[in-house]
Amino acid sequence: MALKECDNLRHRREQALTACCMAAAAEADLALQPARRAAMLMDCLAVLRAAHPAADAAQWGMGDFRRALRGPLALLLPATTESDDGLGTLCLFDEDGLVRDALQDLCREHLVPQVALDRHWSWPRLRAEQEERRLYEILRRLDPHEYRRARALLAESPAGPVRELRRAWDQLWMRFDFFEAVSDWPWCHLDGWWYPCPTCRWPMRVVRRAGEVEVRCEAHRARGVHYRLSLEPVAAGAAPLLVGTGSASDPVVGLPASTEHLALSRPVWRYGVLPTLLEIELRDRLQGLEHVQVEMWPGELRPDEYDLKITLSPPGRRTSYFRVDAKAWESVDGLARALLEREPTPYPLIILLPNHQEHEVEFLKERLAGRRITVTTLKRLVARIEKAAGGVR
Ligand SMILES: [Zn+2]
Structure with a gap:
């Protein structure tokens, strides 16, 4: 296959993947008004159709799209004759019908910005490499001593009460504007509380399935960082208790998911x-x-x-x-x-x-x-x- 054609196919596969990720996010967002969700899915489908050769595209209806979204993506991506890029076997939903944890990252790592989708989304406007570059450009402006300090702080103080963060980041605080309020992240809230991962200290995800609540770190779940909600009653105004269910589930304490608590983006x-x-x-x-x-x-x-x-x-x-x-x-x-x-x-x-x-x-x-x-x-x-x-x- 000619190089240009191959690049073009890769671009179209990523364009289709972007539309699928955004559609999956819309499907998973329970707070979304039905009319808004329908409009988002229509726009995603239009982008998906545009990524396919004209003959295939005409066949896709909304029902087909929503069904296919729940299986491996091979069906939805333009066919490739090149060596496998691994995208066809990706699944955006798990066996319980819940959207996969790292959907946003996956989208960001393959993002093809789409004008048609701009009005719906704020999160993945930049591709992962642009985000990475923005971070390292800020780091590179620091002198070597500050650079090493900032790298250590990334590991030690990525989230917490704003007063503690400000104290830890000290001189670097004003120069490092990557913190966001935990109160704006409903995915990590459990009755108004959030739980830092014992390994990376960043907020863990709260997943509700079939009457159970699971709290887990997206990155460290595979290493045994996951919990379930304890059935033991807690005093009024106290954080719900978690019971470790994995090999690395050290005890964690809930913190208020307020605007006074921040986490790195x-x-x-x-x-x-x-x-x-x-x-x-x-x-x-x-x-x-x-x-x-x-x-x-x-x-x-x-x-x-x-x-x-x-x-x-x-x-x-x-x-x-x-x-x-x-x-x-x-x-x-x-x-x-x-x-x-x-x-x-x-x-x-x-x-x-x-x-x-x-x-x-x-x-x-x-x-x-x-x-x-x-x-x-x-x-x-x-x-x-x-x-x-x-x-x-
Ligand atoms: Zn973690």
């Missing part, structure tokens, strides 16, 4: 906080290993290029360097495209994914073939370096 959490936590975990796992030196956030000139430099100098062998850039995108296909659009780095780069994306490592490697980029997970990289260093602490 969702894109900053996903593209700033989560990779920072991954880097810190990598550093901690390598701590104390003989012949291994880890430098955090050393890229003072171009801080967005890599976050962590590992120097491995086993006695009698050549010193080797690992430059690591952690990523926590929902869609590795979206991540691949963003990385390919970036200028190649003059040194080999390691893209570090969370362990739960292990099954996507090969796919991403294939997409990045020809670049000086290796792809690995935290677990794999730690094992590799431990082995190379002789495993002595």
